[in-house]
Amino acid sequence: MRRRDFLAMGVTTAGMLAAWPVLAQTGGHKRRAAVVIGVKKAGKLPVLNGVTSGTRSVANWLEAEGFEVRRLVDDSKPVRASEIFDVIEEFVGRGTLDQLVIYFSGHGFLSGYSEHWLLSKAPDNPNEAVSLRESVELARESAIPNVVFISDACRSTPDSLGTGRVRGSLIFPNRGVARDVRADVDQFLAALPGDPAFEVALQESVAAYEGIYTACFLGAFERPDDTMVRTVNGMRVVPNNMLKSYLEREVRRKAEAKSIKLRQIPDAYVTSGETTFIGRVTVPAPQPSPAPPDVPTIVDVAGLALKRVGAGILTAALPRLPEGTIAHTAAEIGFTTAQDAILGAPETRQFETQTGFVVSGARVTLAICNPKMRVQVLTQGDGHTVAALVRVEPAGMAAGSVALGFSDGSGAVVAALEGYIGNVVVGAGGVSNVSYVPSRNNWRWADYEQHRARINELHAAIATTARFGLFRIEGERKSRTARARQFGDTIRILKGIDPTLGLYAAYAYSDADLIDQVESVLGFMRDDLRTDLLDVAMLAGALSGSRRNDAYGPVPFCPLLSQGWNLIRARGVRMPPEVDAARDYLRPALWTTFAPGGMQILTRALLEGRLR
Known part of the structure; x- marks a missing residue:
């Protein structure tokens, strides 16, 4: 029986399904699937040399975690939007998946506060890109309990890419709004989709961000903090909602080790609960949780600003830093000027x-x-x-x-x-x-x-x-x-x-x-x-x-x-x-x-x- 029909009958809930053993099989198919997309060369843009190794590492890791993985990488042929859509449509159409992960590594840009991923024929072909925000909307209607987007896209200004008319494609099928079966969609992005001042020019973006985010994401399961680990169905795992702070800290640390001054910080918008995860912990004993960093991020700044006016809707753990320190960062990044x-x-x-x-x-x-x-x-x-x-x-x-x-x-x-x-x-x-x-x-x-x-x-x-x-x-x-x-x-x-x-x-x-x-x-x-x-x-x-x-x-x-x-x-x-x-x-x-x-x-x- 397809999940959409099963849930519509009210026999079970997404929460119960998320707790099922992650390596279970049904009808010859695995209950977890992933689409790993890597585009090292988009149009005439510079080659991203780290894409091939990054996508290979992610695909191998997901397969080891019990995912059925489809690899769409431009090693031998161009990656097309229609090909991505067809694979995802097949997965959604099964009606039996518990989780679907979509990973991308390549060139990206921001348009209308939404990230777009450039595929092989972009930007000359304005349809050969992935519109992330729109795809998230349709993913919520997929009847898959948890859909995860992971993006290691170098965020460049549209002007430096020539993408003014690129609108991109939607990679999830349009099945219509279903209120009783809504997917929890988690997003892990290499950069915040915020103020244009946080974007960087093409050459700087390529040099700075290539490979850092993917390495840190995989490291969260190899070297997690002890506070990140939970036991689900007898397995020690890192839930999706435990990744945010780790990624912020480690991306910054790895960048500083390469003498790169990041003007962007990674973003994680997680809507799933404590029992939803992608991978298991691969070390016997996780590392002790480090002391909170003494340098605030824009998340701290925004969280404090909203908390002061009684609109504390962010999950930032405030106050973890002195307000004076946060105020200094707010002035430095232009938040205070914009507010004034x-x-x-x-x-x-x-x-x-x-x-x-x-x-x-x-x-x-x-x-x-x-x-x-x-x-x-x-x-x-x-x-x-x-x-x-x-x-x-x-x-x-x-x-x-x-x-x-x-x-x-x-x-x-x-x-x-x-x-x-x-x-x-x-x-x-x-x-x-x-x-x-x-x-x-x-x-x-x-x-x-x-x-x-x-x-x-x-x-x-x-x-x-x-x-x-x-x-x-x-x-x-x-x-x-x-x-x-x-x-x-x-x-x-x-x-x-x-x-x-x-x-x-x-x-x-x-x-x-x-x-x-x-x-x-x-x-x-x-x-x-x-x-x-x-x-x-x-x-x-x-x-x-x-x-x-x-x-x-x-x-x-x-x-x-x-x-x-x-x-x-x-x-x-x-x-x-x-x-x-x-x-x-x-x-x-x-x-x-x-x-x-x-x-x-x-x-x-x-x-x-x-x-x-």
Whole structure:
């Protein structure tokens, strides 16, 4: 009987299945499978000499752990996206797997806060890459209790790779959302998917990161700390959720031994529980756990910032270091500067129309809106000390799309919300923050004024953490649900005052696979705003298979946050052709920002009435 059918009957649970002996067989097949992908040469990019040995070591180790391993390495022929998909489709189709591991070693880049793996024909063929974020979405619907992605990809800037138009492929089959059978998806990445400043140029990336991460990952099972080891079914193992601290420490140590100063730290986002593991311990006696390192990471910085505002959703063990030490690191990596830029953004208290935008950091030369509304640039600003003022006349509409053009030809698309003033902060790479506050002459003002200081601090901490790729709810499902409930209590009264808090919450809930909480945010915001933000509606599944086209939403006509672009296909959302074409011109910013070519496409479509 296939697992999907078995679970649907309610006969067992994923938790019970995860506890079964890992080397068991069924129907001639092993219950654990792995796809090991190695691409040392992508297009005309430099050869990564460590790929072959790294993939061989990982494949041999997995086979020794009882996995059925398929090796897709470019030693003899190119690695193609269709080949990866076919192998994974076969594994998923069996309906009997307990665990599936996907390992990749090769060139990688970041687009819209999602990692992409370059295959043999990339970047010339924009489809010959793997879109990790989208593949994670589909992996959750695979009915395999645990899916693990391990990426030893050197993270380079898209510009240094020529990958501006590479969108990649999805490597899991599209089986539709199944709420009763959700996979725990664990991700082990060589670098955080955060601020573009943490990326490095191609040559530096190749020299610095090759082979380090894979060696450290395998070392976790050969030389684990004693606190990492658990006994499951009589075997001494290292659970997935015990790997994070070890990898952070060992990757840094190995890099320093090679005289490499890392600007990236490895990332582990684990949603499985204590009994889920990949490998057994291979030494008789694990090493004593070392003292905590005295150098904080961005995880410590983000964890402390969220904890201070009552949003402790990360699992960072705070306080493990003095706050002064963490504050020094926060200033050194730019976290403090980013947070201060949000807190110090100029505010305009009201427009006579109760609706508009204040833009700091860029001169606004153009504003075009939904044809049913009216918009006017009152003050262009100077991009430095003088903010731009953009007034919107809602004309009876609850919301609409507004395209803001900046003096360098780039721009952003934001949502105009009746009764709110949007504060837009533009940095070197694009829009780094958008927040909404009620206009002083709007009925919401009194509530905002009462909670103003706390709202501003909460928003600055959340927005900055999101910019560095760390605003997420960690832990196994039970603890994630508890953290989500606590976080919801923290912002529930505020979501109607600052809609971006609801937006960030929806993304965090979605990343944690907490579908009910996403739908709760959608309903709350719809009642309060009389419209849907496109991102929230997409995350809640309200746009799947069709595109709503009524007078009240969703708004704007494209995702507000850059990471939303990497969910469009996996969520089955149909975008207007002009929006799809403009995607090729996205800039690396937290909030959707378009280069001049993309703004030209969108403004023309808005003026001609083809977009709302």
